[in-house]
Amino acid sequence: MKHKKALNLIEEKLPKKRYDHSVRVAETAVKLAEIFEADSDKCYLAGILHDYSKYDDLGDMYQYVTKYNLDPTLLAFNSELLHGPVAATKMRFEHGVKDEDIFYAISSHTSGRAQMLLTEKIIYVADFIEPERTQKGVDKIREIVFEDKKLDLAIYEITRLTLKQLLKKNRPIYNRTIECYNYYNMVKE
Numbered sequence: 001m002k003h004k005k006a007l008n009l010i011e012e013k014l015p016k017k018r019y020d021h022s023v024r025v026a027e028t029a030v031k032l033a034e035i036f037e038a039d040s041d042k043c044y045l046a047g048i049l050h051d052y053s054k055y056d057d058l059g060d061m062y063q064y065v066t067k068y069n070l071d072p073t074l075l076a077f078n079s080e081l082l083h084g085p086v087a088a089t090k091m092r093f094e095h096g097v098k099d100e101d102i103f104y105a106i107s108s109h110t111s112g113r114a115q116m117l118l119t120e121k122i123i124y125v126a127d128f129i130e131p132e133r134t135q136k137g138v139d140k141i142r143e144i145v146f147e148d149k150k151l152d153l154a155i156y157e158i159t160r161l162t163l164k165q166l167l168k169k170n171r172p173i174y175n176r177t178i179e180c181y182n183y184y185n186m187v188k189e
Contacts, residue, residue, distance in 0.1 A: 001097050003041075006048045009095065013052065022048050024130040025123070032122045036151055039101070039119065046105035046123045049097070053087035054079070061086045068093065073175060081174055084110035112159050112180030121151050128158045137161045156184035 001009075011019050026047030033040040053061065061082040065074045068089045074082055088107035091097035101119040108116060109123045116124065128135075129142050137157065144154045159181040166173050 001045060001049075001091075001095065003044060003048070006045055010048060010052060014054065018051055018054055021130065021132065022051050024132060025050060025126045028126040028130045029122050032126055032145060032151075033119075035145070035149055036118065036122065038122055042099060042101050042105075042119045043122050043126075045097070045099075046102045046109075046119055047126055049087065049091055049102070050106050050109045050123055050127060051083065051087065052106070053083040053090060056083065056086060058082070064089055071176075076172060077174060081110050084108060108176070111174045111176045112155060112162075112184075113176040114179040114183035116155070116180075121155055125151065125154050125158065129154075135161075150188075152184055153188045155180070156188040159184060 007023075010022055014022065026044045029043035029047035030040045032038070033043040056079065058079050061079060062075055064070065064086045065072070065082070070085050070089065074085060085107045088103045091106060092103055097103065101117050104117055105120040105123040108120050109127050112124055113120075125141070125145060129138055129145065141154050141157055144150050144157060159177060162177065163173065163181055166177075
């Protein structure tokens, strides 16, 4: 998929605020791709498309999980987690995006997972640190990737913060997020 087509696709579907966020994630992903020697085109496309299903109807998302045999445990979660795997599936089956790096980057950007591919890692981090993000810990993560150039450590820190937030809110935690935390806790240095 060409960049212009991807931009048009999300501009038609997403509110302006989410469209702008997606552009910032894509731009941040390109910067990270340069630092970590990843494919900047793949990172840009994954960044643009990562929130494609953010506002889809929850019932429709559940149907995608079932229809495309996605992890059935996803059915226990809401759109905050589901929009990643659903968007990746839609990109693959409805929009012809066949690249595995892009698929996994979109799919895992909400949960992370153990042993992520490079593009996947970059989108996971870029979504957290894009310039308009102000959540607790974001400046530390920016320092880790832009100054220390430690991508795995950034993933560990983001996942740790995510788990803290989910526990504080008494929310269920997806098994892949726990696996992501455990894996990157071991390889973070």
